[in-house]
Amino acid sequence: MDIGLIGYGGVAKEFISLLLDKENYLEKLGFKIKVKYIIRSSGGIYVEEGINLKEIISIGDKLNYHSKFREGINIETIIKNKDVDTLVELTNTNLENGEPGLSHIKKALENKINIVTGNKGPIVLKYKELKEIAYKNNVKLLIGCTTGGALPTLNAGTYDIAGAEVLKIEGILNGTSNYILTEMYENNLNYKIALEKAIEEKIVEKNYSYDVEGYDTASKMLIISNALLDTNLTLEDIEIEGITKLTRERILEEKLKGNRPKLIGTIIKKNNKIEAKVKLEFIDKNHKLYFIDGKDKGICYYTDTLGEILIAGGASGTRNAAASVLRDIVNMGIIR
Amino acid sequence: MDIGLIGYGGVAKEFISLLLDKENYLEKLGFKIKVKYIIRSSGGIYVEEGINLKEIISIGDKLNYHSKFREGINIETIIKNKDVDTLVELTNTNLENGEPGLSHIKKALENKINIVTGNKGPIVLKYKELKEIAYKNNVKLLIGCTTGGALPTLNAGTYDIAGAEVLKIEGILNGTSNYILTEMYENNLNYKIALEKAIEEKIVEKNYSYDVEGYDTASKMLIISNALLDTNLTLEDIEIEGITKLTRERILEEKLKGNRPKLIGTIIKKNNKIEAKVKLEFIDKNHKLYFIDGKDKGICYYTDTLGEILIAGGASGTRNAAASVLRDIVNMGIIR
Numbered sequence: 001m002d003i004g005l006i007g008y009g010g011v012a013k014e015f016i017s018l019l020l021d022k023e024n025y026l027e028k029l030g031f032k033i034k035v036k037y038i039i040r041s042s043g044g045i046y047v048e049e050g051i052n053l054k055e056i057i058s059i060g061d062k063l064n065y066h067s068k069f070r071e072g073i074n075i076e077t078i079i080k081n082k083d084v085d086t087l088v089e090l091t092n093t094n095l096e097n098g099e100p101g102l103s104h105i106k107k108a109l110e111n112k113i114n115i116v117t118g119n120k121g122p123i124v125l126k127y128k129e130l131k132e133i134a135y136k137n138n139v140k141l142l143i144g145c146t147t148g149g150a151l152p153t154l155n156a157g158t159y160d161i162a163g164a165e166v167l168k169i170e171g172i173l174n175g176t177s178n179y180i181l182t183e184m185y186e187n188n189l190n191y192k193i194a195l196e197k198a199i200e201e202k203i204v205e206k207n208y209s210y211d212v213e214g215y216d217t218a219s220k221m222l223i224i225s226n227a228l229l230d231t232n233l234t235l236e237d238i239e240i241e242g243i244t245k246l247t248r249e250r251i252l253e254e255k256l257k258g259n260r261p262k263l264i265g266t267i268i269k270k271n272n273k274i275e276a277k278v279k280l281e282f283i284d285k286n287h288k289l290y291f292i293d294g295k296d297k298g299i300c301y302y303t304d305t306l307g308e309i310l311i312a313g314g315a316s317g318t319r320n321a322a323a324s325v326l327r328d329i330v331n332m333g334i335i336r
Numbered sequence: 337m338d339i340g341l342i343g344y345g346g347v348a349k350e351f352i353s354l355l356l357d358k359e360n361y362l363e364k365l366g367f368k369i370k371v372k373y374i375i376r377s378s379g380g381i382y383v384e385e386g387i388n389l390k391e392i393i394s395i396g397d398k399l400n401y402h403s404k405f406r407e408g409i410n411i412e413t414i415i416k417n418k419d420v421d422t423l424v425e426l427t428n429t430n431l432e433n434g435e436p437g438l439s440h441i442k443k444a445l446e447n448k449i450n451i452v453t454g455n456k457g458p459i460v461l462k463y464k465e466l467k468e469i470a471y472k473n474n475v476k477l478l479i480g481c482t483t484g485g486a487l488p489t490l491n492a493g494t495y496d497i498a499g500a501e502v503l504k505i506e507g508i509l510n511g512t513s514n515y516i517l518t519e520m521y522e523n524n525l526n527y528k529i530a531l532e533k534a535i536e537e538k539i540v541e542k543n544y545s546y547d548v549e550g551y552d553t554a555s556k557m558l559i560i561s562n563a564l565l566d567t568n569l570t571l572e573d574i575e576i577e578g579i580t581k582l583t584r585e586r587i588l589e590e591k592l593k594g595n596r597p598k599l600i601g602t603i604i605k606k607n608n609k610i611e612a613k614v615k616l617e618f619i620d621k622n623h624k625l626y627f628i629d630g631k632d633k634g635i636c637y638y639t640d641t642l643g644e645i646l647i648a649g650g651a652s653g654t655r656n657a658a659a660s661v662l663r664d665i666v667n668m669g670i671i672r
Contacts, residue, residue, distance in 0.1 A: 018641065025501060150642040152496035159495045160488035160647070162666040164659055165361060288649060291627040300649070305354065305659035306486040307651025311496070313624060313636070315643025323500055323641035330498040335670055 001329070002050075004037035004078045004113075006104055007090035008063060011118055011145075012038075014322035015088065020053045022326070031333060036084055037073070038063065041091075041100075044073035048083065075104050079111050086332070088325060089117040095219070098122035109133040109141065116328045118145030118321060124219045124235070127226045140335075142328035143227065147220045148173050149321040150314030151297045155331070157228045160311070164303035166229060169267040171299040172292045173220040175316050176211040177243050177263040179203050182293045185260055190248050203295060213242035214263060214278040221265035221276060224299075229267065231274050239277040246280060254282040262289055337665070340373035340414045340449075342380075342440055343426035344399055347454055347481075350658035351424065356389045358662070367669060372420055373409070374399065377427075377436075380409035384419065411440050415447050422668070424661060425453040431555070434458035445469040445477065452664045454481030454657060460555045460571070463562045476671075478664035479563065483556045484509050485657040486650030487633045491667070493564045496647070500639035502565060505603040507635040508628045509556040511652050512547040513579050513599040515539050518629045521596055526584050539631060549578035550599060550614040557601035557612060560635075565603065567610050575613040582616060590618040598625055 005012055019026075019033055026033060034050035045051055045068045059066060078084060087108040091101045102122035105115050110133060117123065122130065123146045134141040147153045153171065172178050176198060183194040195212070198204040210216050218238045225231045243263050251261055259282035268275045283290050288310045292298040298312030314320065341348055355362075355369055362369060370386035381387055381404045395402060414420060423444040427437045438458035441451050446469060453459065458466065459482050470477040483489045489507065508514050512534060519530040531548070534540045546552050554574045561567045579599050587597055595618035604611045619626050624646045628634040634648030650656065 022499070022641075026499075150645075152492075152642075152645065155496045156488075156492070156647070159667055159670070160491045161663070162670070163358070163362075163662040298646075305358075305655060306488075306663070307656055308649045309486075309488065310634075310646070310648045311492070312646045312648070313644045320641060320643055326499040327497070327642070331495055334495070334498070 001031060001086060001333070002034045002036055002084045003086045003088055003329075004039070004084045005035055005088045005090065006037070006039045006075060007092070007119070008038060008040035009090065009092065010318040011321045011325070012088075012090040013060075014319040015090070015325055016053050016056055018319065018322050018326055020057065026330075029330065031330065033329070037078055039074055043069055043071035044077070045069050046073050046077060046081075075107055078113070079107055082111065084113060086114040086116060086329065088329075089115055089119050090325070091119060093119050093121040095121050095124060098125045102126060105130055105141070106133060109137055109139055112137045112139050114140045114142070114332060116142045116325055116332070118325055120146045120219055120223070123223050127223060128232045140332055142332060143223065144328045145321055145324040147223050148297055148299070148314065149316060149324050151299065152311060152314070152324075152327070153220070153224055153299045154227055155327070156299070156309065156311045157224060157301060161301050161303050161306055161309055164306040166301055166303055167269055168302040169221070169224060169299065170289060170302070171217070171221060171224070171265045171297075172262055172289050173265055173297050173299065174211050174216045174263060175295040175297055176204050176208060177214075177217070178292065178297070179295045180212065181243060181246070181261045181263065184246065184248065185251055185255065188248060188252070191244060191246055212244055214240040217263060217265040217278045221267055221278065225267045225274060225276060229269070229274065233274070233276055237276055239279070241279045243280050257282075258284050260290055262292070264289065337367060337422060337669070338370050338372055338420045339422045339424055339665075340375065340420045341371055341424045341426065342373070342375045342411060343428070343455070344374060344376035345426065345428065346654040347657045347661070348424075348426040349396075350655045351426070351661055352389050352392055354655065354658050354662055356393065362666075365666065367666065369665070373414055375410055379405055379407035380413070381405050382409050382413060382417075411443055414449070415443055418447065420449060422450040422452060422665065424665075425451055425455050426661070427455060429455050429457040431457050431460060434461045438462060441466055441477070442469060445473055445475055448473045448475050450476045450478070450668060452478045452661055452668070454661055456482045456555055456559070459559050463559060464568045476668055478668060479559065480664045481657055481660040483559050484633050484635070484650065485652060485660050487635065488647060488650070488660075488663070489556070489560055489635045490563055491663070492635070492645065492647045493560060493637060497637050497639050497642055497645055500642040502637055502639055503605055504638040505557070505560060505635065506625060506638070507553070507557060507560070507601045507633075508598055508625050509601055509633050509635065510547050510552045510599060511631040511633055512540050512544060513550075513553070514628065514633070515631045516548065517579060517582070517597045517599065520582065520584065521587055521591065524584060524588070527580060527582055548580055550576040553599060553601040553614045557603055557614065561603045561610060561612060565605070565610065569610070569612055573612055575615070577613075577615045579616050593618075594620050596626060598628070600625065
């Protein structure tokens with residue numbers, strides 16, 4: 001399998017390191033993966049016989065000093081050369097207009113190159129359109145990394161419940177919010193203190209309002225719905241609530257009733273219509289997501305014939321996100 | 337897809353009913369499933385254009401009164417006619433020698449017919465041999481129903497953690513034992529009373545010693561290990577303990593430490609060797625399986641690069657088991 005990699009942030013670097021560490025393992029599975037391109041915004045490296053990944057790891061962030069680095073190497077080079085079967089798109093996400101990822105993905109698919117991406121922007125904004133381009137060109141668009149990283153949300157919704165119809169999906173998909181809620185609940189903290197603790201422990205990302213206001217959960221639920229239920233939701237279709245207004249008093253009151261606070265994304269089918277929301281809910285121990293605590297994530301599929309299937313866990317670092325990109329690549333070799 | 341069905345017990349009947357109920361849904365997915373054979377030990381029905389399933393449902397158990405029923409129709413008829421691509425094998429399980437399922441499966445695979453089965457006997461005894469026959473003949477051997485029914489244990493171990501290496505697998509895979517343990521723990525019952533309650537509530541099967549002595553869990557773990565980790569375990573390789581000797585006193589003592597009793601099947605890789613056991617363990621709330629209560633089942637994959645992935649739930653009736661057979665059939669259409 002010949003691949004190009006575009007975007008050179010944390011996940012991309014870990015992806016390269018994974019390919020190297022797992023070389024033998026992957027070969028045993030029948031995968032010989034050759035990385036021909038590594039491209040960042042200022043240019044890139046192209047080696048027809050495959051880039052020496054050890055060298056890349058050793059230079060770390062100084063990609064521009066690599067002897068083969070050229071400013072003129074970009075997505076157009078890949079399209080022109082037509083010598084990879086898969087493009088791994090990992091540029092920075094942009095939820096305004098999806099760029100530059102959106103153009104990368106479109107161009108690749110139109111030129112019969114499979115896409116594996118962890119870039120949420122283009123997928124939140126244009127999944128249906130991109131999926132149609134992929135379908136028309138008989139290539140794949142794999143997006144597992146965009147909806148929970150290591151947690152196999154889309155995989156489970158595809159293979160694990162195949163043949164069953166989804167009646168409802170509920171997910172705790174934002175580790176930051178869940179961590180804060182768990183801290184508030186367990187240690188009787190108010191929101192501000194719990195947030196500060198999360199910042200201190202580096203669980204919170206720079207732009208944390210995206211997490212705590214529910215938009216990250218909404219984006220992931222949107223993708224899951226559009227990918228699995230053939231909807232075409234936008235963020236405007238989702239009723240979104242965050243966790244910032246929750247008080248200690250409210251938690252205490254609910255705790256006495258046996259309930260825990262959780263930020264839950266819900267997709268529910270009602271008479272062939274889809275209802276989507278992200279809400280702060282208080283759930284009791286009979287709820288499948290009750291035990292998803294701390295930074296953990298989980299998703300529950302409610303089906304007609306297989307019952308309720310919960311998938312939970314999945315580590316949440318950049319290496320684990322990279323492993324979810326690799327998962328999509330391996331599955332690409334298995335699925336039609 | 338043209339299929340033959342052999343074995344006509346509860347799961348088989350529900351499978352036929354599912355095919356009928358889901359006809360439109362399956363067609364939308366691109367599946368037009370034609371059942372050409374329904375065979376039981378005393379004979380069977382063969383209709384080249386596809387059996388009218390509504391008729392079958394309406395006569396229920398009286399298959400032998402169907403106008404097309406012939407005593408001479410059996411596995412050999414299928415092999416001779418060579419007009420199905422998949423055989424669904426659902427005869428009664430036999431853990432002594434695997435028959436008659438073992439012969440059915442072997443013959444089908446040797447004649448390039450895919451197998452989907454829920455029959456544990458042949459798979460516990462001869463998975464590796466059967467898998468090799470399937471591989472040689474370029475057909476599939478799908479066995480999802482044998483390792484937890486609706487709970488997608490093998491699916492998850494295949495697609496959800498693709499590209500990651502399994503370090504350890506732990507499962508609570510026997511609903512009966514888990515129900516009894518939960519009753520003992522929650523209601524301070526002794527083993528005998530909890531067992532009686534389970535019998536009263538029809539959670540326990542006739543031959544419950546297989547469940548409570550740990551053999552059912554061991555069989556499932558064995559299959560999971562042989563299918564996913566390329567081992568060739570037999571039941572003798574597994575250290576097996578049941579739940580029958582557990583006392584109320586012991587539970588109380590552990591409860592004070594925050595531990596719950598669980599019958600856990602474990603497969604662990606140590607220096608390229610596999611250790612397999614089924615043990616009554618006391619686990620605390622940091623353990624992923626701590627919250628699997630009552631009739632529920634769950635399995636946790638501990639991996640190198642994706643972290644711990646828990647899959648739990650899945651309803652546990654005959655219809656749900658039938659849905660897991662259908663899941664394998666649908667996935668057969670997706671995977672290479």
